[in-house]
Amino acid sequence: MQFGPVPLHEAEGTVLAHSTSAGSRRLKKGHVLGAADIDLLDQAGIMEVIVARLEPGDVGENEAASILARAFTGAHIRAANASTGRVNLHATRAGLFRAEPKLVDALNAIDPAITFACLADRTAVTADEMVATIKIIPLAVPGASLEQAQSAVAAPDLAVVMPFRAVRAGLIATELPTLKTSVMDKTRDLLAVRLAPSGSSLVREVRLPHDAGAVAPAIAEMVGDLDLVFVFGASAVTDSDDVIPAAIRQAGGTVERVGMPVDPGNLMVLGAVDDVTVIGAPGCARSPRENGFDWVLARVLAGEPPSSREIGRMGVGGLLKEIPSRPQPRQATPERTRQALEVGIVLLAAGKASRMGDGAGHKLLAEFDGEPLIRRMARTALGSSAKTAVVVTGHRAADIAACLSGLDLDLVENRDYGSGMASSLKAGLAALGNDISGALVLLGDMPALGSKHLDALIAAFIAHEGRAIIRACDGERRGNPVILPRAALSEAMTLSGDVGARALIESGAWPVIDVEIGPAARLDVDTPEAVRLAGGITETGPAASVLGLAKETGHRQ
Template sequence: MRKVPVTGAVGMVLGHDITRIVPGREKNRAFKKGHVIRETDIEALRNLGKEHIYVWEPGENMVHEDEAALRLAGAAAGQGLAMNGPNQGKVALRATHKGLLKVDIDRLNSVNSIEDMVFSTLHNNRGVEEGQTVAGTRVTPLAVPGDKLEEAERICSRPGPLIYVKPFNPLWVAVVTTGNEVYSGRIQDASFGMIRNKVTPFGGRVMGQSIVPDDQDLITGEIRRFIAEGAEMVLTSGGMSVDPDDVTPPGIRATGAEVVFYGAPVLPGSMFMLAYLGHVPICGLPGCVMYNSTTILDLLLPRFFAGERVSRADVVAMGHGGLCEECEICRYPSCSFGKSTGA
């Protein structure tokens, strides 16, 4: 790149985008990099406050910002992502399907530790929609040394992609609702509709609901029955507190499932229980799931439907960012809830 006076730039190749900003009204690209400067452009450039511009003169081992951004994005992107741009030196990555965003945070930090490299993403383990922008990358100067870019590319691509989107898998979901008061008809169950609304956006197919009293053996039997009939996830509602009549946790344990945790550093949702019988997650849902719009269940469902097995370490990491602010207008997932830096 070479800095030249605008008045002496006719016939030269513009080395960078030039932006026009009208305060409070618009921001757009007035001149695109690669544009060959004409005599008629001089006045327009000066009206934009440009007395000097950079013109492109490829140097030895230097890579233009557009090419550099394309190479970075291409090296980092795995399944479920498409590139858009470059636009003003930036390349965006968009999701090509709905799914769970996966970001290798350690490697992302390594890339951003290299001078002149910029790579920003949404949070790891966030559910994203088709067409949603999930990352953007660029280099800060108009050209970067090729060896520096190659170092960043190596980090982006090995081992495996730095960022990708895992598709959601349709799962058969069973619901076991416990409680003498519901079983006897004293109160009407409200959990089934809520659960169906939670799992349907991920492709969940509710295969049925069983309502049982507070009886450990019956709870155990219904969970096992549903799994034998093909359930790929079982959600239990009711009986998750420490009251003497609440026997859902021991009912889950008695299935022979491996309990990952009972009690999580997430509010609301601290009394959540997760166990696995083989590959099937069994979730004991606390009462807050019935009346809070966003809880630990919303943090875990995307991971279940993406086929991930959640570990105790995953749940422990949720404590940082695990406090929902319970905003009057819920903005989840576009908020801090569940966005642990270590997740």
């Protein structure tokens, strides 16, 4: 590959090295320059561009990334689409991520142009969480290097997710006068939250005196019909013959390890009775913050209970003590998650509706059941569980605003609406502010949508912890609306032209979750005929002759 500046008249067929603006159009990095592009750049006064010129045998960045993604064979991991030379890999199941360092190192040693980065070995992950990324650094790589990387990435042990198994668990909690009942209640609830990602459940709890003679029979009873037993002591373990390890032995079991080189988590006990794992939880496990207990629990749920030797080797990286400069994200209770993940709605109503023609008026001012469509859409937004809603106006802004009079939402006028959808999307996102976790992008011309449809999308967004793009669909056909996670909003603010959320979806940077809402996901009204078929009356036209019929049009994002 040859890289560097070339005169514009020599650039046709080369690959653009840096995004470049040509009038109102922006040519992105990686774009192959055609004759029309050369003319645009020439009109913009650009006489020289920095490009890559592929040589025989070279493979472009996206094609190379896609080839490696197809060769990847890791269990329970899926590849997203290639974009800018990158393919992200996501877990398809909650589980324990495993990576073989020697295989990863060997892959990364083939050519600095080809990289594979992943989470640390034995990291607990949720479904759809990104676990690794393949990145092609330059705009193209030699075919010989790519061929070697294909073989390396196809190694089945390179990276996998070991799915968590769903277990039925029991909790034995010991009591002392110094331990408040409220603390024990919170401990039980938090343990249930920790088990939930694996589909596991806490089915039994007993509270007993802090005495090995009382705890041992309870352990023996629980291991008879449960898969996992937790013991939370009212007092910390201080010796291998203390209450919890002694109780495990009295119940007929063995103690694998007392103590671990992870802080918080030092005072953990791991044992088993009749092949049922028994975990003596350290006091720090009463907190949602990450600690050694989480590490051991993840391995147990993945069917890999650690040995004493493996626990003893957890010291490197085992300093998890919380300090202000390095906060540790932790699981939240469902209630906290629901409160924290707030969604704002951006209702797009700025376009010229040019497909309506000259005689039918604006599609958003068409009436459905005696109400302007834009007001109907706004009420749909306000009837959902979203925290706030913003309407972006542009063409006929005053008329749109008049239709929305009295509704509790914010209006933002986009005077640059003629440049395309991206400018309206950015105006709406900016108006939402920084206190939302996701933005639901709602088109103004989808009369079949109801608040319940938006709530279904928002529920999916919360269920996936605000980390995924949520997209409405009708069976296998993709549609609208979509919810963009906060992590994608900065990228959305760089869009230009007539580009919407589809560009972010196709980038492959975030997992995409499709939510079935039926035909409402694909019914939009771009033309007078579509308005009538959907049961509406155009702004200047007669009553519809056909009511209640839905026309399925191509989906837009």
